[in-house]
Amino acid sequence: MSATSKVLEYAAGNPGDLTLDPDDPMHGELMKINVGPQHPATHGVLRLSVELDGETILRCEPEVGYLHRGKEKTCESLGWRKFLVHTDRLDYVQPLLNNTAYALSLEALAQVEVPQRAQEIRVLMMEVSRIMAHLIYLGTTSIDLGAVSMFFFTFTEREKAYDLLDAWSGHRMNNSYIRMGGVYADVDEDVASSIKKWLSAFPAKIDEFEKLLTGNAIWNARNRGVGVLSPAACLEWSLTGPNLRGSGVEWDLRRAEPYSGYETYDFDVPVGSEGDCYDRYLVRIEEMRQSVLIALQALDRLEQSQGQDFLLQDRRYVLPPKSRTHDSMEELIFQFKVVTDMQLPKGSAYRGVESSKGELGFFIASDGSSDPLRCHVRAPGLMNVQAIPQLARGRLLSDVMAIIGSLDFVMGEVDR
């Protein structure tokens, strides 16, 4: 058996002894290198310890936890309501999707229904968030693979979206806009029309991105056939979202378990065929187009539902308007109760949303008191990180950057 095939077999996970001839110039020495936790291509503070033979990866072990902030513990000491601001900072490129997932879980546990208009605003917000998250994927992944100008193109678009969110919710990032029982504020008509303007112009920008990447020889060479995931492997490794759909499994929570009225929207679920990095890229590009379509439909509906309630009027869970707490005793008491001592019924609930990374869900358990018993974040990013060793094994070191980029995770969510 030649040294090369011996090494590749070892890399494929068949243990046995890997004894190499030290005089062999090609395979004489194994090397262990450490990527991260501070590395531009690991998209945050991920650390990989990589065992190499030359450029070939034999083992690749991710080490996470460098951004573990103890969110789940924090929820237990903060209470249900105040934890909402922490959900923004889970996957910080898509705060509104996180808000929605958490709000949906709380609503499932409390068994309350959200007003129609709030659902429409949520859908609009979630799709804008998805576009923004995919823009980050596109910008950072292509900068890792050498297409530096993409970063500037995608960030130009993100800045436009940031300005809209700023006008809409009051902050560029970490908006905490979606609350239990609805949304924090109604959508202003001016803002809605500028969102519409931005969304209508956006498909042309996607074409521009595609012109730069889709047919690009370097992009193809770096992505095609790299990091191939079979459908069965995706299911075994609990992968969801674009990574699963890139392998050809048509599974989208917006279709399978519709929430916030997604069943009434008209959209396609793109799926890939090969399951490599390139297919995952194509799926995300197409998802952005579909998001634009959904968001435009939601905007049309918002015009129809102008003036309706955007927040549930249930004083057990939702704060009364601030103006009324100043002259109404009852409202003041409600405000006090909700802020200090919001109780959810005894039991547990789980709701997942289709986030830009996969199925993001919150499993919450309450013992009936105001102190949460348990709040578990089902982070799709953690599953994506888990898939790195399988995909990297036997590949070249430079492929790891393509694989990390295309699996798409954000450490804030992975580590929590």
Place this chain on the structure above:
Amino acid sequence: MGSLKEVTTRDDESGFMATRVNELLNWGRKNSLWPMPLGLSCCGIELMAMIGPKFDIARFGAEAARFSPRQCDVMIVAGTLTWKMAEAARTIYDQMPDPKWVIAMGVCSSSGGMYDSYAVVQGVDSILPVDIYVPGCPPRPDALIDAIMKLQRKIERENPLRRVLEGPQELDESGTGRLDVPANSMVETHSMGTYKTDSGLRTDQYTGRSKEKN
């Protein structure tokens, strides 16, 4: 901004240009800051936005972000620093060549912010000397640009010549963040108080300075 005219006087007739060594060095340093972007969490995205097209930190000469600490002189700690990451952050800081500055971007790195939890460092100033604190969660890119400008003003007041003439001095790790006092002279006002642990440790122990040395 950044014109040599700011720090020189010249005589066109005779072709002389006069300046002070300190001013010239500081002028060069402050207009060519190389940030080391320690993008840890949410603030990292705003840090990218600051480097990106709209805010364009290149206008202030600080666009050359390098992920290799050996090439950098200002470390921007953007995001939540956890105790697990603290060792890496400190190592990166140690690897940066002198002179070096630190910007704590966001409330997490300034004080621990909203994370009063078992895993989070309650302010990076407990392990690193910080020059500028930027509030916000995350701060807007404009706020970070303001921090870069404040750092430039701080650099203007430094005395690099003293370092050359008097030889290498003990590294000062006071981390004051005050603009009105020259750098490397703020040892006494290191007043971050005690860190909230059962062990009752002083922050000085993380920066490797004992009280006697002060």
Place this chain on the structure above:
Amino acid sequence: MGALKHMLSLGWDEIRETQDRDSMPTLTIALERLHEALEVLKRDCGFETVTLVTAIDHSPNEPRFELVHQLLSMQNNERLRLRCALRGDHPNAPSCTDLWPGATYMERECWDMFGIQFDGHENLRRLLMPEAYGHHPLRKEFPHQGIEPDRLYREWNRERIQRAEAKTSQEGAGR
């Protein structure tokens, strides 16, 4: 609900089915037969994916821990939650990584956060906290601010300073 019917037909009489507040079917299973049940569910009922493995700490009540598995069947568009009580003094549970390798990190996290041992897990290390941390943060008795959160850093820092001082004195001697 197909899964329960199938299990009952195989003679699993002790299983109780309840519905949680989110109307997800939930089976409560004794610890001894947990792995067997998971195997049946994967093999016969089409649950090809595990969505989450986590635990709830009911301290000071006994049995203290409750292990929660949540399964997903994409072909039947069906979800199922399994609950299993664990004793506080001996929190051991069978690992399901042989059925779903995707549970590897979930179980490691469970060990890290709650100190629940998974028998049969190949690589049961801490996931999020450093290996030498010594506590299980999500247990109810663990304070939110932590117990000496800086201990490991302090130890590392002491070594770092010693190294730096040794280097300085070496250079001084060389001069």
